[in-house]
Amino acid sequence: MKRTLPLIITFFVGIVMVGEFFIPHYGYRMLTDEFLQWGLVLAAAAYLLGIVNLIQVNIPKITQRKPDWFYKLIMLLSLAITLAIGFIGGQDRQVEGAAYRWVYSSVFTPLSATMFSLLAFYIASAAFRAFRARNLDAGLLLGAAMLVMLARVPIGENLPYIGEGLGHLMNWIMDVPNTAARRSIFIGGALGAIATGLRVILGLERSHLGD
Amino acid sequence: MELSTATLLGAWVSIFLTICILSFLYEDNPVYKLAEHLFLGVSIAVSVVEAYYGTFKPNMLDPVGRAATAVASGSDPGWDAVSVIPLLLCGVLFLKLVPKLSWVARIPIAFLVAMFAGLKLTGEANANLMTQVAESMPNLGQLWIDHGLWDWSADGAGVISGLVLVLGLCACLLHFYFSAPHNRPLRVVSRFGVLMLMFGFGASFGYTVMGRISLAIGRAQELLGLDRSLEQNAVVHPRIATLASIVLLVGVLAVWKLRGGKPESDEATES
Numbered sequence: 316m317k318r319t320l321p322l323i324i325t326f327f328v329g330i331v332m333v334g335e336f337f338i339p340h341y342g343y344r345m346l347t348d349e350f351l352q353w354g355l356v357l358a359a360a361a362y363l364l365g366i367v368n369l370i371q372v373n374i375p376k377i378t379q380r381k382p383d384w385f386y387k388l389i390m391l392l393s394l395a396i397t398l399a400i401g402f403i404g405g406q407d408r409q410v411e412g413a414a415y416r417w418v419y420s421s422v423f424t425p426l427s428a429t430m431f432s433l434l435a436f437y438i439a440s441a442a443f444r445a446f447r448a449r450n451l452d453a454g455l456l457l458g459a460a461m462l463v464m465l466a467r468v469p470i471g472e473n474l475p476y477i478g479e480g481l482g483h484l485m486n487w488i489m490d491v492p493n494t495a496a497r498r499s500i501f502i503g504g505a506l507g508a509i510a511t512g513l514r515v516i517l518g519l520e521r522s523h524l525g526d
Numbered sequence: 527m528e529l530s531t532a533t534l535l536g537a538w539v540s541i542f543l544t545i546c547i548l549s550f551l552y553e554d555n556p557v558y559k560l561a562e563h564l565f566l567g568v569s570i571a572v573s574v575v576e577a578y579y580g581t582f583k584p585n586m587l588d589p590v591g592r593a594a595t596a597v598a599s600g601s602d603p604g605w606d607a608v609s610v611i612p613l614l615l616c617g618v619l620f621l622k623l624v625p626k627l628s629w630v631a632r633i634p635i636a637f638l639v640a641m642f643a644g645l646k647l648t649g650e651a652n653a654n655l656m657t658q659v660a661e662s663m664p665n666l667g668q669l670w671i672d673h674g675l676w677d678w679s680a681d682g683a684g685v686i687s688g689l690v691l692v693l694g695l696c697a698c699l700l701h702f703y704f705s706a707p708h709n710r711p712l713r714v715v716s717r718f719g720v721l722m723l724m725f726g727f728g729a730s731f732g733y734t735v736m737g738r739i740s741l742a743i744g745r746a747q748e749l750l751g752l753d754r755s756l757e758q759n760a761v762v763h764p765r766i767a768t769l770a771s772i773v774l775l776v777g778v779l780a781v782w783k784l785r786g787g788k789p790e791s792d793e794a795t796e797s
Binding site: 426 | 530532535536537539540541543544547548550551559560561562563564565566567568569570571572573574575577578579580581582585586608611612615616619620622623629632633634635636637638639640641642643644645646647648650651652653654655658659661662678679681682683687690691692694695698699701702719720721722723724725726727728729730731732733734735736738739741742744745748
């Protein structure tokens, strides 16, 4: 019961969702659309479960004054305050002057942009240490990266004689070799996703059930 | 020009938090960790609020509310009554928190995983397999008519590029084919695939770096007030805000260092 019922549900729901591709009937589409809505609702509910888990994990660390307890407190406070103003704001939370909008544009947006921009420094530093044209493979990697970076900045675009050609070359690299490499990875990924999907539906893959 | 106190405060807070995060370039420090945890809390809350108003409410709570109203008034709830099922599944999902009944939560998890597995199975086959394969086969006749062998003005479009694309793709796929030993003929093709992959990875790396750098430029523009009008700058004074934030941050870091503060990695090494 504890294992069989979830496996039966997995098989049934999986087959129904796969069937959508082969049965182009509006009634069947309504059923799969409904399943999709339920899935999205469940995924949203998993967020709430995640918050409960976050609180369960961090509250003991704060009360017992474990290392970094103060930062955990800041995290939970910012979480609670943002949730509160988001729910109090309701559908109007994003209108001009709303507290949630203020938090979104003055705290969330600059913090997320700066976090990601910080990576630029580390990527550049890592590249400086790792990129050495020791052989043909590494040379191609380095050359393609340098060309793309140079062609996308004003100094590269305005280089005498080669500036315009750099742009064309960068576009060719992005359109041809890069597309070939990316497509091969996409195709490999798609084959992997299909195989994993089949394993889940047939009950061969059970890790999501805690087995 | 007049700006509300909230807007003015928002601009200063934004600049201060940007400086706090950038302080990590010096080393891991308490101010960075404060901003990092603030970001964590706010970003989780934003995700939850958007999931609630974007999915939870319109797809479940509103239909359930309508169905309840219809039942209370004695009329037929119609299709809205079906929304009770996801409500029940959500309730069952929360049984994960009750150790004795946590196995029941496998039911909604099984539903969720199976739903996305089924969706991805056909979706991936259709979008990422069939479409990618179909798109990769160039129409050489049309390419010859439009661009000839190689058209530099059209970024190298032409028969040669079409062939490089399809042969490169086949070579890359063969490089990942491990069901046959990579002996001489396959090794040569595989080697060509590796070179194409290196080209592709290099280009993707350069593209990603430029994306990150443009974000960094955006942050620098905000710190220097280059993203606002002169009138707004006359009220917000972003450069003063940046300078004040840096001075404050340097002061805090100096005090932290004088009190024997060390980055977390150093503390971990010592212990």
